[in-house]
Amino acid sequence: MTATVFEAEGLSKEYPSGVALDQLCMSIEAGDVYGFVGENGAGKTTLMRIIGGLVHPTAGRMALFGEQSKERLASARRRIGFLIERPSLYPHMNAMENLGFYCRIFGIRDRGRGAEVLKLVGLDEAGPKKTGEYSLGMRQRLGIAVALLNRPEFLVLDEPVNGLDPAGIVEVRHILEHLSHEQGVTLLISSHILSELQLLAGKYGFIHQGRLIQEISAAELQQTAQVMICISTSSPAAAVAEMLRQELRRGDIRIKQTGEIELPRSGVDLERLMSLLVQREIPVDGFQLTAPNLEQYYMDLIGGGGR
Amino acid sequence: MRNLWQAEIYYLRKDLAFKSVTAVFALASLALVLILGSKGGYSLSSYAEPLQTAASFSILFYLVIPLHACFFATEGFEHGSVQNIIAAGHSKAKYFTGKYVLELLAVLGWLLEFYGLFYLFSLAAALITGAPVGHAGYTEDLAAGLTALGLNLLYLAAYCAAIMMLGMLIRKPASAVVAAFFFIFGNLLLSGYLKDASSAVLRAISEHSLMTQIFKFSGIYVENSQLILLSGTGDYIRALWIPAAWILLSLSITLTVLEKRDIQI
Incomplete structure (x- = not known):
């Protein structure tokens, strides 16, 4: 039986300015590569923030790895890697120093882990350059490296290829394919580059004005279109x-x-x-x-x- | 919490603001010894006199440290690291208390640095210039110096609690710094301008302001051309409960609001 990594039932988020999520019901099974598709402001990032515990839903319930209580959700989040909107980096530190900070946050004692993820995202030769001097693409790669630090079982990536050059996009796709196929990592990815998402995801969720209007597998997409x-x-x-x-x-x-x-x-x-x-x-x-x-x-x- | 502290200590070690404040206190301790010595000589009435003298410069801490507390409170929102920290399973309450406790440790470090260096530089200056060092009032000087050190720690804890609260609520560094300035200088105004007000209420506000207490235990509070120090149990109790109330109030507000508010970078 496949385990459910993420499950939402009637999840809603309302702001004074409007509804960001409206009665969202969805589930992501272990091993899924779930492509999240929607226009700007459709509610993709809001859902990812709710998964990360950054935003409180106004209604509905959510489970991560089957856990629902506040304390258990917090420990479930330690099994997740996040890249939400923009990479959270300290501009006065270099790549290794940024990873050193996050290694401590995650309680990672393995000193070689930083170098490992840097190599994985192709930044192993970034050296002492401060991240404030990085290009958008380099920052994005380092953001992905941070998300991979704690060897996550579930990766939540909001626009991971944003700002990457064509070669970088292909590289990131290969990294994510490797994580999914070789390590069984479950992925939730949002992207506006739908052609790229199509190459990666096995299941798609279409969100429009806060509502999940359709879920479809890659096989179903092949048949319907x-x-x-x-x-x-x-x-x-x-x-x-x-x-x-x-x-x-x-x-x-x-x-x-x-x-x-x-x-x-x-x-x-x-x-x-x-x-x-x-x-x-x-x-x-x-x-x-x-x-x-x-x-x-x-x-x-x-x-x-x-x- | 341990992981959070380790990460924040790592951050502080790389933080230019932290290094700058540390350098400012080292330089200030040396500069003040030289300035005082050039005016009145380097002779000391007792070995503890520099500790008591250092206490009169307490105001320096309140102009510098709260600004660091402000930057430290908002840096996670500025760079977005608070997102990854909360998403890594740390609670918002732990995030804030972790930062607050660490800031207090930094404050203790800076106090010890300033007092320690001021003491060492004063003794070294007396030794080098051959100025006399007496033994008169050693106990009183030591008591006054250590009391000021302890009270400075408590009052800086109150300042940091209030300013880190502003930082956590405002979240934008520039706006939070402006609010911190208002708090610091507002306190100075409350203490300075209202103490001679005709209204009893305004005088009571001035009397109970943080800065008035700081001036008193630092030995620089003057009223009607008279130096007023903390004296009697009532004064000391008041000097303790005012910052304690600020700490409790600020921490309660911060933790309550932080828990309820979403984190949107």
């Missing part, structure tokens, strides 16, 4: 689309804002489609299949898909 065919042509797109609608007898062919013609892959004989285009002497500049897309799924879900 359609593979689309995209054709770009120098001929008038409207005429080509109309021709395809008649020849293929499909009403679901549309023209994207980019001018490309898009139609669902299912039920289309690719050979026939290609020969139609050739027979009508329509110049094809590009032809591609688009994979199921978390971004599009999210936009459709919150009603901004434009489809």
Whole structure:
């Protein structure tokens, strides 16, 4: 049986300015990589703060590793690593000194642990440079290193790839994949880079205006989202689309804002489609299949898909 | 709590403000010995006289240490470390009390540093210049010096409690420092301006202010051109309960509010 790492029932948080979380119910099982998707102010960070004990919910209950009482929640939090919003670093200290501070907070006696996590996030050669002089990406890596210090069983990461360069994003993904696959660490990650989140997460929670509007597994996403065919042509797109609608007898062919013609892959004989285009002497500049897309799924879900 | 203390001690060791305050007291002790000596010579009426003289400079502590307490209280909010500390399972109450107790230890260290260095520099100056060192009033000087040391610790504990409360409630270092200034100089004003007020209530406020008590045990409180010191049990009891009340009130407010308020960096 899989253990539940985090469980929320009717969790709400209300501020004088409005509702940040509204009756949220969700659970994260051990080993899950849970991608948390939502617009700014949707309530993602508020939930993470509640998990960290920084914010008191106004209603509902929460359990971490099955523990619910205040004292036991505090000890459960020692098994969690956090990176919420921005890395909490002392600018007058270097990377090792910052980690030295947090090692003491966590009661870590292993003197080599700091160097270990620095190597893991690719900052082992940062040397004596003060973190006040770090780039955003370096700060983010060090923030992740702090979250990893206490060998967490559950990692809560709010925008972990924020500010990282493309290589850094890939590196962080590999680190998180390694933690998840090799060490069985459970992950709760929020990110606005949905394409990146899609490569990592096995389960997604979509939050909108404080409400969890949908939970879906990666497999379900693959099934629900359609593979689309995209054709770009120098001929008038409207005429080509109309021709395809008649020849293929499909009403679901549309023209994207980019001018490309898009139609669902299912039920289309690719050979026939290609020969139609050739027979009508329509110049094809590009032809591609688009994979199921978390971004599009999210936009459709919150009603901004434009489809 | 042990982990928290170890981490905060580690922080203080790297903290420029802490190092600066330590350096200020070392330099001040030397400078004051030189200034006093250049005016009245380095002769001492007893070996304990420097302790009593050092007590008259108590006001220096109240201008410097509360500001450090303010920065120390707000640094976790400024740099965000309070987030990681609370998320690591430490309670908000432990976070504050840990910082408060550590600040008190730092205060004790600074008091001992200032008194100790002032004493050593005074003796060294007398020795080097060949100034005479007598034995008159040794016991009285020692008692006055040690009483001032103990009361300074208590009053600085009260100041730190009040100012760390402001820091924890305000959370933004710049605003908290402004509030700390108001508290420090407000106390000076209460003591100085209201003591001659025509209203009995205002005079009572002045009489019960922290700064009035500090001036009294430091031997610098003058009223109607007369030096007034703590004398009698009533004076000493008042000198004890006023800071104790401030400490209790400030700690209670801080712990209650801190527990209820969310931490949003």
